[in-house]
Amino acid sequence: xxxxxxxxxxxxxxxxxxxxxxxxxxxxxxxxxxxxxxxxxxxxxxxxxxxxxxxxxxxxxxxxxxxxxxxxxxxxxxxxxxxxxxxxxxxxxxxxxxxxxxxxxxxxxxxxxxxxxxxxxxxxxxxxxxxxxxxxxxxxxxxxxxxxxxxxxxxxxxxxxxxxxxxxxxxxxxxxxxxxxxxxxxxxxxxxxxxxxxxxxxxxxxxxxxxxxxxxxxxxxxxxxxxxxxxx
Ligand SMILES: O=C(O)[C@H](O)[C@@H](O)[C@H](O)[C@H](O)COP(=O)(O)O
Numbered sequence: 001x002x003x004x005x006x007x008x009x010x011x012x013x014x015x016x017x018x019x020x021x022x023x024x025x026x027x028x029x030x031x032x033x034x035x036x037x038x039x040x041x042x043x044x045x046x047x048x049x050x051x052x053x054x055x056x057x058x059x060x061x062x063x064x065x066x067x068x069x070x071x072x073x074x075x076x077x078x079x080x081x082x083x084x085x086x087x088x089x090x091x092x093x094x095x096x097x098x099x100x101x102x103x104x105x106x107x108x109x110x111x112x113x114x115x116x117x118x119x120x121x122x123x124x125x126x127x128x129x130x131x132x133x134x135x136x137x138x139x140x141x142x143x144x145x146x147x148x149x150x151x152x153x154x155x156x157x158x159x160x161x162x163x164x165x166x167x168x169x170x171x172x173x174x175x176x177x178x179x180x181x182x183x184x185x186x187x188x189x190x191x192x193x194x195x196x197x198x199x200x201x202x203x204x205x206x207x208x209x210x211x212x213x214x215x216x217x218x219x220x221x222x223x224x225x226x227x228x229x230x231x232x
Contacts, residue, residue, distance in 0.1 A: 003190075003205075003219055003226035011193055014231040015049040018191065021227075022129050023056035025187040029128040030062045038129040039177065039185075040089065041068045041141065042081030045133050045193050050088035054095075061096040064123050065089065068132060069142040069165075069176035070102035070116075072109045079172065102162055102175040109164045109173040116175055117161035125160060126224075130185035134192050137169055138204050138213025142176035144169050145212055154179045154210060154217045183222040190218065190228045198230060 008014035022038065029036035040046060067081050075082040082101050090099055100123060104115035132140045139145065143153050144167035152158050153165065153176060160181040165174040182188070192201060203213065210216040219226060 003228050005228045005230060008229070008231040011048055011231045014191075014193070014229050015052045018049050018189065018229050019053040019056055022053055022131075022187065022189075023058050025129050026063055027058045029186070030059050035062050035064065035124070036128045037064045037066070037123050038131070039066050039068045039127050039182065040085060040131045041133040041191075042070070042084050043133045043135075045191055046131060047084070047088050049131075049191065050085065051091070054089050054092040057093060060094050061098075063094075063097040064100060065094075065097050066100040066120055066123060067102050068130065068182060069174055071171060072103065072112060072164075072173040072175060074103060074105065075101065102177075109175065113162045113164045113175055120162060120177075125181075125184075127182070127185040129187045130182045130189065132182070132188070132190045132215075132218065134190060134197060134200065134204075134215050135169070136196065136200055138200055138215045139167075139169065140190070140215045140218060141182065142167075142170060142174035143179070143214035143217070144174075145214065147214075150211060150214065152178070154214060156180055156183075156221065179217050179221075183218060184224050186224070188218070188222055188224040188226050190215070190226055192228070193231050195232060201228070201230075 026036040147167040
């Protein structure tokens, strides 16, 4: 599917514009069916965007927020994406949103993935908004090059849900929604910042295997148009 690059003069300008676009999309979903959903990524990039989005005046009590992926750590661990969302997005007006975590206290990450699939099934499909990030290796979500379940994660026929991923660059074992869960969001956003990430994107947009730069699966095969938001 096509992608559109939205370039901004600064991260602050990007955060304001993306927050407006996401708020409008969530409000339209609420008007249409009374509820809305958004799956967001962790990492360092989205913090300012989360903070601005949390102030937007929408019916947050009708919004369900979840994560695109999570590290297999509890919410009180500094590596937790839940902690990042709690501190930066579930604040201000967005405090009244419902949050569905991916991490589940389980003896094994596979059991946590099963529970997360069960609990997230009630969110409804497709997501209204998905915000993806991208690592310097071309990973997105927890679709890491060399990942233990990468082929399954990227296979469009894999049922929607949360699966596990282990990879050298991932740190802890990961919990990640599958490509099939993310690729048809009403608003599918890739949010990246910095010249380095722009170079990584240019390489990903070139030829090469999806497994080498898994963001290519989204850029090449997502059903929804990919809205790329970039600032220096
Ligand atoms: O759990 C995570 O780390 C994210 O979901 C991951 O996919 C992130 O989006 C990229 O690693 C980019 O991270 P930065 O924004 O820190 O570069």
